[in-house]
Every structure is written in C-alpha cells, then in structure tokens.
Amino acid sequence: MSILVNKNTNVLVQGITGKEGSFHATKCLEYGTKIVAGVTPFKGGSRFNNSVPVYNTIDEAKKTHRIDATMVFVPAGFAASGIIEAIEAEIPLIVCITEGIPVMDMLNVKAALNSSNSIMIGPNCPGVITADECKIGIMPGFIHKKGKIGVLSRSGTLTYEAVDQLTKAGLGETTCIGIGGDPIIGTPFIPLLKMFEDDPETSAVVMIGEIGGTAEEEASEFIKKNMKKPVIGFIAGKTAPEGKRMGHAGAIISGGKGTASDKLKTLEKNGVYIADNPSVIGDTAKKALKLS
Amino acid sequence: MSILVNKNTNVLVQGITGKEGSFHATKCLEYGTKIVAGVTPFKGGSRFNNSVPVYNTIDEAKKTHRIDATMVFVPAGFAASGIIEAIEAEIPLIVCITEGIPVMDMLNVKAALNSSNSIMIGPNCPGVITADECKIGIMPGFIHKKGKIGVLSRSGTLTYEAVDQLTKAGLGETTCIGIGGDPIIGTPFIPLLKMFEDDPETSAVVMIGEIGGTAEEEASEFIKKNMKKPVIGFIAGKTAPEGKRMGHAGAIISGGKGTASDKLKTLEKNGVYIADNPSVIGDTAKKALKLS
C-alpha cells in the first residue's frame, strides 16, 4: 500500500516535448513509471522516445488511454490552462511541477479544484513518489527505498536530504510528496496526513515545513486531534529575516507572522516530534517509532 | 420525518422589512415557522412585528441565534450578494424567493454553492414547506396537510393545484418544494429526489416539470436507476410555441430542444407515472400507490 500513486498508476505528461518535460519524463520512465501518453499542442501524432504517444489535448489522449494522473510541465504562463484542462478532463491526480505561476491564476485554479474531484499536488514542487513503484516528478529516484515512513514537504532538495536519511536509517518510505513552495498550493498537509493515517503500510510521517503562512500550525492541530501515528516535524528558516522571500514564493515572514519559532512552538505543543536540525530527521523518526 | 425543514428549523429572513418580505414573514409566522431573526441593512436593532429582532448583517444575527435556514426576499439586483452572504455565513439551507436575478449572477452563485455546504432552493420559486411544521416561502399554507407524498415543482400556482389535489385525495404531503422557474437554479430535481427516496415518511413523489432545459430528463434517468418509490410526473407546456419565454425565464423551447413531448417520452421510458393533465395528478398518485 501507499498513497496517491502505485505501480498501476497510468500517467500522462503535459508538456512532454519541452526541455524539462522530456528530460524528466525519461527519468520517470527509467524509474518504472507507467507513462501512457503525453500532451503538447501541435505535436499530436508524434511519439516521445519512439514509444509514448503524444496528443494535442488531454481529451484526445483520453480516447485511447485510461489516465490516473498527470505530470504538468507546462510553462508558468500557460500552467493554469493546463491544470484546468486536466480538471475538466477529470484526471484524478494532477502533479504540477511548474514554478512561477502567478498567485491570481492559482486562486482560480484552487476554486476549480474545490468544485472538482481532482487532487492537485504542487505547483512548484518536486512531485510524488511511491518508492520502487511510481515516480511522478523530478526527485532522484535512487535515494528512495520501500519502507514505512510517509514524507510531506514544502521543499525540494531538503526533502531529498530527509529521504536519504530515512533510507540510510533503514526505515525507508511509503510515499513521498513535495506539496510545493508557493503561497497557494493544490493540497496542503492535512488531507495528505489523513491519507497516511489511513494507509496501513505507513508507520510514521515526516513533515517538512518552512517559514511563511500557517499551514504547519493547522496541520499540527489536525495531528493532535486525528492522528495516532507519530509525526516528525522540521521547519526550515529559523535564521530567515522578515519581509524577504527565501527562494520559494511562499517562504516569507510578513507582519511578524509565519516565523519558524512560532511554528515550532505550535508543533511541539500539538505533540509533533521536532527534529532540531535537518541532520537528525532520520534519528528523530527512529526515536518516534521507539526504534532507538 | 420530512426533508430539508421541520418544526425545529430556525429561520432567518433576509429583506424582512421590505414589502414582500414583511408580508410573507408574517404569513410564515402565522403558519408556525420559527423565524428567529431578520436582516435588513441599516435596520439593525429594530424589531419586526414587535418581536423578531432585525440585524444589519447575517454575521450579526449569528452571534445570537442558531440559524438553520434563510428565506431570501432581497431585490433582484442585490440577491446574488444576499445569497453569497448566506453561503459565507454557512447557513445550511437558503430559500430564495426573488424573481428576476440575472443569469450571469446565478452562474457565480452556483459556483459559490458548489464549493460550499449550503443547499439553495430557488430562486424564483414559491419556497419549501413541510406540512404542519415549517413554511419557508409564499405558498398558501392551508392547502397542505401532513401525509405521504413529496412534491417537487418548477412552478408556483401549478404546485398549489397539485398539492390541493393530494390533500383532497387524502394522501397529504411530507415536504413540498418549488425548485424555481429560472434557467439556473440552486438545486435541481435529482438531489431532492434522493432525499425523498431516503425519507421514511415519503411514499411517492410528484414531480412537476415544464418546457425548457433537460432537468426532467436527467431526473428520470436518476429515478430509473436509483429510486424504488413511485414518481408521478406532469409536464406543463405541450401547447407552448418555440422561442417564446412562457413566463418563467427558464420555460423556453429553443432550437427545438426542451419540448414537453420530448420530456414526456423520456419520463415514460424511465418508468415515471405520467399525469396527462394537471387535474389527474392526485388520481395518478393514488394509482401509483395502488390505492385505486
């Protein structure tokens, strides 16, 4: 078991012939992801890597393929259109890697998602991976190993850091999800925490947050009320100054709100196991599971 | 039992001090409806009929009262605002009587409803009544009698005609709902049919449709697939010409679509008991229930 994706997930790639899209689609195929089709306007009829059929629109692709998930590499200016196309085509899972989508576009996308049955991960995220089964995203596959920890993160490479430790600690992962570093994202921590709580293979969850917004605080309240499984938390940005965007569009302390210390206080209060620095995420997970 | 409203429903009236609002609020109070508060901008602090407290906004009213439903008499130009205020205040049931709301406003209202937990009945409808318990609307209360038939209708007086027959036939009604005569309405037949199917007190449903749109056809497909209780159908407008709005904004045959004969054909095919003319609605209900 796992959440969101597994070895049977049929994946579409939107923007499959672009630079990023083609590079990562190849890597995903190498990992074993079942990429059944790609979409790029005006490239319909061609084949990607001499195998994956490319279509002009998702509707065209859907005529021939069952599609469970789509990986979106559409450029920022057209990403909202690409996501809404996927929502209208009723793709159950949309994973949007694209960085730099305007917030106003995301407000509309979020409204469209709310009235749909689609789940979106991202944008501005590394994607979703279920170890040894299905990778939809840009993370390095080899660091992942099937195991018992679910991973949620607003970050990219920091997630790899955590996963690497979990793998080396012999714990391994079920599913690892980068939820995205933007202020408005498709799916915040809570619905995913719930899925992990319900997933029999997941024993604990690592949640990696950062400065900006209140998503971690809300998540910790959910954890306190609704989760039996231990959650290990790390928050990046203790040394970040106020009013500056720390790389991610969503990572900003404004009006004194969204600081790491506030978040850590709330997380601790709500029973989250805190990893004081990123090097001890693996150890903290072991402790939380009473393995050390 | 009944659906949507009962004797414990706490009702708010939006536009309670207006001409229509005050007239019908009084009638509802006489029927026994628990009107707990009213809203009219800039009339906050006063009392309606020397008893019902009036507030400027729903938020103000909610500070003092539990509100289960609201009856909206706000003029057409401001109705969308009034409905969205009710959605934002998370009122579970919104009954909008107002006629003449622009369709573009209703598209937005409908989108807002889709992302909320509120149910809206109307607009341009007579309202909702559970016989002898709660009347939220403008229908004459005295023709209703507690019984076993659920009534759904796109019409006003034609509904009274049907109810009158059901009462005189000794069948009586559980809940009677005018869903509204506009092209875009809050709740079409299907979700209400489902509620009636689940309501132990309802033995059969009378569904009164008219020309325009395809709501009746969709309902009949739902009935065929999902309902065990008999449904009696009547469609008004067999003699209506094409391209003319027959009073209701939604009652129009356009491009040859939405004719009464098409609807009747589909209803019959899907097992709805057809009342050939409005005078036999009561008799048809009796036959459907094998009572005659």
Added chain:
Amino acid sequence: MDIHEYQAKEILNKHGIKTLGSILCHSPEEVYRAYQTLLSPIVVVKAQVHAGGRGKGGGVKIAKSGDEARSIAEKMLGMTLVTAQTGKEGKIVRKVLVESGAQISKEFYLSLTVDRKNAAVAFVVSAEGGMEIEEVSKSHPEKILTISIKPFHGLRSHHVLKILLFLGLDKTFLGDLSGLLFHLYDAFIREDMSMLEINPLILTSSNEFIPLDAKIILDDNSIFRHPYFNDYIDEGEENPLEVKAKNAGLNYIKLDGNVGCMVNGAGLAMATMDTIKEFGASPANFLDVGGTADSKRVETAFNILLSDKKVKGIFINIFGGIVKCDMVAEGVVTAAKNIGLTLPVVVRLEGTNAEEAARLIENSGMNFIVGRSLADGAKKISEIVKK
C-alpha cells in the same frame, strides 16, 4: 430581449471585435448614398428584423452599384418578411443595414449560450458556417463542438486550442482566434447576454476573422446595470398586444387559438392551455396575471384578450393562494361589467374561499359559467367555443 443585427455589431465593436463597414438606412435614398460612402464595389443590403433566416426569405441581397442597392431597398423596405423564425405573419422591414462586401475564404458557425445543465457559458462551433445549426445538430452532430466554460475556470488557452483544431485551422491562426474568442467571452459576460450567435463567422482572403452576421439576445433581468438596453428596445418588432401587456405588467403571449386564457402563475397558465387543447379547443394566448388579480388588473387583461378578434370565449383559472378567491371573483365581475363584456366566460377559482367565490360568479348576472376544477372549466369553455 432580441435586438437587431446592427445593434449586436455595435456591442461587438465596443468589445474590440471588428466587423465590416456598414451603414443603417431607413430609405432607398439613404441606401444609395451608403453605397457611395462605403467605397466597396459590392455591398449587402440586409433587412433589420428580430428574426433569423432572413436570406431564404429575401431579406439579404447583394448589390454591385448604388442604383442596384437603391432598387433592392425600394422592394425590401416596407415588405413583410416571412422566415422560419417570424411565424406566418412575418415582420415588416423598417430599416436595412448596408454592409461592405468581403472576400470569404472560409465560413464557420460560432455561438455562445448559457449551459443550464453545467451552469456555465458554452461555446458552440462548427466548420459548417452559414447552415442552420439545428439542422446540422440533427443530421451531423459530430460536426458540432460544444465547450462549456465554468465561471471559475474561465476561458483558457486549451479551450481555444480545442476550437482551433476542431475547425481544422492551423497553428498560425491561434493568436487571432484566441483574441476573438476572449473578446466574445468577455462581451457575453459583461453585457449579460443570453445568446450570441455569429453565423457565419468568416475568414477573409486576408486571413481576418470577421462576424458576417451577429445575433444577440440580452438578459432583460440585467437591465438595471445596463441602462443602454432601453435604447435597444424596438417595440415595432414585437406583437402590439404583447407590448401593451408588458407595459401593463402582464405576461402575455399571443397564440393562434380562440380560447382566451387568464391564469395566475406561468406553470398553471401553460397547464391550462394544455388542458384546453386536450378538450379539443385551442388557446388564444398565454397570460399570467400574476399574484394580485385585482379588478384593475383583470380589466386590463380582459381588454388585451378582447383585442384578439379570434377569441370566442374566455377561461379564467385562478388558484387563490395568499389572495382570497372571493376578492378575485369580485374583481372579475367588476371588471367585466366595466368593459361590458359579452363573450362567454368560464371562471374557475380554487383555494381560499372558493365556495363564496363560485356563488359570487354564479349570481353576477353576467355571461359567466363556473368551472369546478381545471378540467371541468377547460372542458366547458372548449365545448362553448366549438359550437
């Protein structure tokens, strides 16, 4: 509300959509001068009436000179144009639009409507431009593409792409088509339209998209935020009785039968018409007198019904809900007396105080018959007019 082609094009222009040069004319002389002004060797003279299908009825003609244009206008202005959409009685042509010619490379069908089922705005397109879309939808439904745009989705580039591909256009047209569709979508929403039909939308030989015809229906309910709608009302295009009824706040639609109907409520009014038909007679009209059937209102209604000379009898069917039936009965009797009504009238009053009302009607001394139910009343009036 229906508006004229030239008004529809004004609205499109306001929203940045180019149409061909054109001049509205009321006389053959104006048409002659319009030909000279437009500097187009070929012009099209188009009857401005609230109805489609004008071409087949002779309401659209090509002229290659000022003289020819004038002589076309001489015949067209004042003619009664009968099309599939006017009904048998047709519409009198009071003005014509003289429009420059264009070199047409392709013709498409494009319309925007309200998608009731999805609560959305729908684009309907077809490469079969100039055809009646209802016919295409019956014979070749696969030649029509409908795309619904939910308000919170908005028109997006993938929608434009789908339309472009469906119309068989190549990549080079994407920018222009996109501009056109965004302008149309924006116009549809901002001007509160119920329908916007461009048939045909042409692609000119210089690769421009141009709406050759344009039909717009505006949502009357939004007139409070679009005062200019008032300037677009053309009562000359409507049935005079319907105009009179509307101005009196009554909802009246003229039909072909001989039983005048007076009902409260639109659904009940339709049901009443249907029941009359079932008993072998034919309704002369739809008439919803609304919630307050007082004597003043009933009198106006009587006057409108009686203006239709075909009417041989009247059926009044009122379900008195909040309003008391005896009050309505008094109003009916008073009104009938005021106007000296002589036609046979069947009155059915149901609801509060229905019995007292029946007595008032029976004892009125007028040519009134009481209907005991909707069916009974419909049956009685039908028998009377069939005599």
Added chain:
Amino acid sequence: MDIHEYQAKEILNKHGIKTLGSILCHSPEEVYRAYQTLLSPIVVVKAQVHAGGRGKGGGVKIAKSGDEARSIAEKMLGMTLVTAQTGKEGKIVRKVLVESGAQISKEFYLSLTVDRKNAAVAFVVSAEGGMEIEEVSKSHPEKILTISIKPFHGLRSHHVLKILLFLGLDKTFLGDLSGLLFHLYDAFIREDMSMLEINPLILTSSNEFIPLDAKIILDDNSIFRHPYFNDYIDEGEENPLEVKAKNAGLNYIKLDGNVGCMVNGAGLAMATMDTIKEFGASPANFLDVGGTADSKRVETAFNILLSDKKVKGIFINIFGGIVKCDMVAEGVVTAAKNIGLTLPVVVRLEGTNAEEAARLIENSGMNFIVGRSLADGAKKISEIVKK
C-alpha cells in the same frame, strides 16, 4: 516586487481611484517649482524609498512655502533614511514626492492581501488609520476586520456593508465606499498584486475618500502579462549584490553573518543557514544556485559571495539528485581555481557519486575541506570562522 509610492498611486489612478495632486521631484529646485505648481498652501514632501515607516525616520515633512519645501528637500534628498523596514543600513533617498495637503476628517487603515489559507483576496480594515497595523493587531485585534473574498464569490455589496459598519460610517458613505472598494479589488486582481496597503485612507472634510499613502507589492511571476512592471523596477532600491545575483539567475539574499552559503534548493538553503547558526556561527547569506550547479554558475556564485567582505569562509552544500555530485565537484574546483579562491571552503556533496566527489574535492589541491553530512559541514565551517 516593491514599487514606490508614486508608482502605486499611478496604478490606482489608472483604475479610477483619485489621489491628491502630486509631483515627483529629483532636486530641491524641482521641489520648489512643484510647490508653486500645486497651488496648495500646504504640501507634503515624501521620500520615495522602498520601505514603510518613513514618517518616524524623517522621510515625510510638511512645508508651507516653496522655500520651506526646497530646504526640506535639500536635507532629504541624498540622506540615508532608516526606518523599521529598511534595516540598519537604511536607504538613500534619490527622489521625493511633493503632494498637496488635504483637510482630514477621519483616517482609516485599508489593505488587500492574498489570504493563503482560504485561497482568496482579503480586505483588512481598521478605523485606526495611520497606525502600524501589526501593532494594532497585537494590542487590539478587535479593532481589525478581515474579510476574505473568494474568487468565485467576488466582492459583493454585503462585504461593503460590513466594512462600512465596522468603520463606523453611516449610510450616506455607502456609495462612495463601494466605488472605492470595487476599484481597489479590481485593481488588485487585474494588476496581479501581492499587497495593496493604504495607510492612511483619509476621509476629507468634503467627505471624499482619498488614499494618502499607498504601498503596492506586485507579483513578479505575472510580469509576462504586465510588461510595464519592467519600468517600475528600481535597482537603486535593492542591495547591489542581490541585483547582481538576480541578473545572473541566482536567488541571493544578503544577511549579516560571515559564513557564505552556496546551496541547491531554497528549503535546503534555509536549513543550511539554520544549522550553521546552531553551531555558533552566522550565515552571511541565503543562496540557492538552483538545479544546474555547473562551473560557470558556481563561479558567479563565488564572486557574489566574495563581494561581501565580511565572509570568512564558505559552505557549499549540494544534494545532487538528478545532477551527479562528481560533476558538481569538478565545477566547484574549476570555478575556485579560475577566480583564485583562497578562503577556506567546506564542501558537502550528497547524492549520486558522492564518494567520487569527495575524492575530487580532497585531491583538488585547494583550501577545501569535505563535509560528510550537513551537520558535519556546518560544524566544520563554523569552527573555522570562529577561530
């Protein structure tokens, strides 16, 4: 991106929102002439810098004559303005806005922001105009009203009513307040703003609502549809190193410490800074080199880090995911050699081919130390710079 007050007011004007007459000036002489031109007995001279809290820092002064205005400008232009928002180093004042005076009857606070939690646009209002809203929100949260407008709800009259009542205004102001709020909401969405703050919004003695100050932050990501954003960029207001980094496609933010950081990924970069701090040293910067850490890019990054003279050592922390660590190591070594780097550098490379990478670093002959983990690397660099 931050913009100046005068630019913010230009945007507001474009959207139909009136502001006081004002003239942008670059010299005391211009300020003198501006006083004469404005025909207002009292003017306000305001420093145009990308920071709030100017009043307390001496960046906003009242003048009652042209001479007084000029002498204020003489002091203000060129001064280093330090406010709560500029940091200790302050900002140099290069231009001032001279604005007409107004008779103030009431002052309010009004801002629009993006409500992340509800995915909406939020209005924040308070009758405590002119105060710092963060302070009010801490001391008197009940004096602040936040109303979130979801995109498919839109700003509606009941929202305006709530704001009106909260601000203690009576019915007569409903129309004007409504107009202002609708314009602001429209501007916020159409111009892709992240923040729009009017503090204070004044009500003049003639009962007009006027934004006295205006602060706007634009969403850089939307620049593709707002080419005019480019004209609003004022590099003079930014840290020169940050500008240089940005132009090289690097994400760099200058801080006060002495450990230069070079990391791939924003989250890992923050975590690296935090870990350095834990080991008792202090990060000199945030720097995300992004996904492709080739020698060219690393060289540019080195140059930026070295431009900060406080930097005593560098910590390179790269998690090589898709990119191979030995390639990155080669890039680092080449870049360091090219620029003749002498500072101590701790390099931690994790991921694909990490072992080969460590060997390359160790054998490079440069002043490089291998960090075996994030913590190990942070510890080593901290110990070095603390010596």
